[in-house]
Amino acid sequence: MHEVIASPQEDRFVVVRPGARGGMQIPSAMHRELADAADARLPVPSWLADAANTAWGINLAGHRCDRAVLVRPITRVRYSRATWEINQGCNYNCEMCYLAQRQFEGLPLGQKFRLLALLRDAGVLRLQITGGEPLIDPHFRATYQHAYSMGMLIDILTNGSRLHQHLDLLSTMPPNRVTVSLYGATAPVFDSLTRTKGSHRNTMRGLAAAKEAGVPVEITIIITRHNAFELDAMRATAEQYAVAYNEFSNISPTYQGTSDPLASQAAGFLNKSAIFKGCPAGHTFFHVDPHGNATMCKIGRENPISLMTEGLDGLLRLPAIADAQMLRTGGCSGCALSATCRVCRPLAKAYQAAEAPLESYCQHGDKEITV
Known part of the structure; x- marks a missing residue:
């Protein structure tokens, strides 16, 4: 190898x-x-x-x-990264999930291999495998090995519940990054947030096993109104088991614009510091759903391109599709505060479709700003 x-x-x-x-x-x-x-x-x-x-x-x-x-050879289509929802199914049922439905469905193994070959031929060097929960997909090991053998650097986004079952694979074929989501510091809080009994035990087992096996893990602390009071304890857990950690508190609607996840936002924890300065989505990277449909990113899913029927030629249309989704429309057209906006246009559309309070995503909802 x-x-x-x-x-x-x-x-x-x-x-x-x-x-x-x-x-x-x-x-x-x-x-x-x-x-x-x-x-x-x-x-x-x-x-x-x-x-x-x-x-x-x-x-x-x-x-x-x-x-x-x-x-790896020079390719006709030159993307560098891709994210792939291998399956939207999940063994947790988190209320703040951006997926409206978490169905266990996707491509058969042979078609997964064909999709990976298309990604390779599109120039993808760094592949993020996500879900749903990717480690419960019946084809995860086979597809991981196939992507690795083709010369991809693989990132895995996981809840960690099945991590202990794959450490032999990850030790011999090391990933670029494994990121585990942490939903609480104690079982009652963690299990309540995931709405899954035993989820805290399973995630902690995965983190402990990864540390013992020498597989480095990063942790994303998910902050909601249900667990914010455990933030210091969650940080301590991350420091114990992870080589690095970050915190995520800006809960978004589902990508279809369903508002349900917004109820879990923690008041006072929304990060409003980052200004959106543009994004190369659709130009240097793209997203693929479980059926092989390519879109600019996981949020901007308009006009999907079926890689399984169109192949690489379909990706030639993606930059124009991405540019069209970035145009400011509706209430955002001509906004006087657009230069300091905090969200991209596809995400803003999801917030608008969800009829979210302006203060959760837009400066026009900030009390200190008047226009």
């Missing part, structure tokens, strides 16, 4: 290592040199052996290039 990956990434060329942070940018001539060395079964060039030893402490000197380096 490969030690490093040499790949185009949009208009650059990079060398990266699965499971390791950081990488190196190389000129196109060095990428061609690696491709030629792999084709001819020559040793790893000395410049890469030296760089890999410095960056990651691995010894590639004398190794055959075709065995140590997976060289």
Whole structure:
């Protein structure tokens, strides 16, 4: 199995290592040199052996290039990232979920493999596998192994409940990142928020097993009105089990604009500091649902493109679809505060469809601002 990956990434060329942070940018001539060395079964060039030893402490000197380096070719379509809902089904039932329905359905295994090949041929180097809960998908292991073998850096977004069942896989084929959502510090709070008995026990078992196995995990602390009083304790849990953590409190409607998740927002915890400064969704990355439909992102799902029927040619239409969804329409047209808006247009449309209070997403709801 490969030690490093040499790949185009949009208009650059990079060398990266699965499971390791950081990488190196190389000129196109060095990428061609690696491709030629792999084709001819020559040793790893000395410049890469030296760089890999410095960056990651691995010894590639004398190794055959075709065995140590997976060289990905230049592709006609040049996306760098994608997110993939392998399945929207979930074993938790969180009230703040952005998915209105969590149905267990999706592509059969053979079609999942075909979809992954399309993503590879679209240039995708970094693939985020999400759900629903991805680790309960019956094809997770097979699809993870397939994506890894094709030279993708894999991120996993999970509730951690089945993490202990896959640590052998993640130890031998290390992911780029595993992010576990934390919904509380104690079982009563955690289980109440997920509306699933035993969810706290299962997530904590996964975190403990990952730490013991040496698989690094990051944690996202989900803050709602039900668990905000446990925030300090949740931070302590994250510090114990994770290599890093962040906090998420801006609960959104479902992507269809259903307002139900908004009831879980914690007053006083909405983050209003970040200004939306544009997004390359649909241009450098995209989202894929369980049926192989590509959209600009998980929120902006208008005019989906069926990759399974249109193939890579369909992705050529995605930038224009994304640009159209970013246009300000309705009440946002001509807004005097648009330069300091905090949300993108697709998310604002979801809030508007949900008839959400302006203070939850729009500056016109801020008492200190008058226009």
